[in-house]
Ligand SMILES: Nc1ncnc2c1ncn2[C@@H]1O[C@H](COP(=O)(O)OP(=O)(O)O)[C@@H](O)[C@H]1O
């Protein structure tokens with residue numbers, strides 16, 4: 001069953017159609033990658049899915065209900081959590097507070113919002129600590145986010161998404177800016193999350209995702225030009241051309 | 250804990266150092282600053298129109314005290330409500346904007362309220378202010394006695410501080426700081442940012458309203474400037490000097506500001522220059538205000554001994 005679908009989803013910025021009639025089906029429990037050269041419209045697609053702005057046309061269906069036009073702050077509560085391509089954390093906060101804020105947002109009840117001490121929410125705190133541990137940052141819980149390395153900030157980025165205990169994880173180039181060694185660790189991390197969540201993974205480097213993906217969609221100039229298993233994508237001539245073109249440009 | 254002991258000591262000692270009226274003014278202005286700092290320090294919103302809430306509450310509660318002889322507690326309740334409601338109106342219009350537009354809008358709306366007060370002379374007395382605000386006795390305590398009123402103000406100040414501490418330590422406090430740190434991420438993890446900013450406005454407005462009523466009763470008059478931009482500027486000024494990064498910053502700021510203005514204005518008409526200098530020193534060297542300066546000196550002295 002498809003957990004997340006888009007139907008002819010489009011977004012135009014003036015004359016530029018950044019996302020062009022994209023119809024995507026993400027099956028529950030799978031890791032579905034979206035690849036494409038820089039500027040293909042991948043991040044814009046995530047922005048549409050998470051309500052950053054409404055689509056120019058088309059629909060988004062999550063778990064059978066139409067969520068097109070749902071504002072950004074409601075999306076996490078529906079069970080969709082995203083990480084950002086450009087690290088987007090709370091710099092002055094400790095790592096724990098970074099993830100705690102995400103865990104609390106999606107907790108069952110906001111009772112005591114104005115008067116109970118924030119550290120008296122054992123469930124949210126436990127969930128936040130678990131998310132940090134999941135990405136290997138458990139030891140650094142009390143450090144401020146602005147003092148950790150870029151690689152660790154990428155892990156934190158992922159932990160914030162995890163802390164919401166989402167049904168679908170939308171990961172936008174989690175390995176952006178990482179060294180080859182750090183990239184391998186990040187891929188291992190994502191692989192470990194596979195099966196626990198339905199994951200949509202954006203990446204522009206093809207080699208990274210070939211081994212972890214169940215399915216791959218290829219985006220080029222706003223449109224989906226191919227979809228299939230990693231083997232099918234690897235053999236696809238049009239994909240090769242788009243990629244070689246993308247690299248040459 | 251140390252901060253609490255210091256504040257309690259200050260509350261007890263202050264009336265022996267300065268006149269009770271000045272001492273009362275310091276704590277009243279501190280309540281006003283606590284409310285502003287929820288916006289400025291915690292949420293990262295520079296509201297340049299806090300006197301809208303302070304002044305509105307002072308006028309409404311002052312008017313009712315004067316003409317309808319309401320009790321002290323009713324006056325406080327009405328002041329808090331007027332502060333909160335006016336902040337709800339202003340906040341509703343402002344929270345959708347950001348940056349300079351936000352600041353200008355809080356300022357412009359403040360001017361609007363000011364001109365209403367200026368024109369509506371039958372109620373507010375316009376430029377002459379609204380004199381004759383009484384301080385009714387309560388439970389047999391005569392608040393016309395400056396010391397009795399000082400104790401009353403001090404208790405309300407401590408209560409306000411305790412309440413504000415609860416708020417900033419609560420999830421709401423974390424969420425507001427999260428909005429200050431990164432609005433986009435706060436929205437993405439599931440917080441309706443404008444709604445939370447509005448809540449910060451309303452709470453800040455309630456504190457401003459409480460301060461406004463206490464101020465009107467302290468001086469027995471609501472001067473027009475209570476709702477003017479100078480008052481809005483003063484509270485921002487005092488909070489920045491004290492340190493907007495800390496719960497206690499506005500309290501220290503109020504102390505410095507009121508004490509300077511009271512002691513210097515009699516000796517030197519150009520005393521605001523001193524404030525200007527203090528402000529420049531803060532901006533250039535101690536972004537965290539007196540609180541940070543103190544912190545640094547403290548750590549430095551520990552290292553050298
Ligand atoms: N908010 C925006 N306003 C205008 N143009 C945008 C905006 N966001 C993205 N674009 C444009 O849309 C295109 C696709 O961008 P993006 O989705 O970031 O690509 P990708 O993530 O695949 O690299 C680019 O040409 C980009 O400049």
Ligand SMILES: [Mg+2]
Nearest residue numbers: 042043044085
């Ligand atoms: Mg992108």
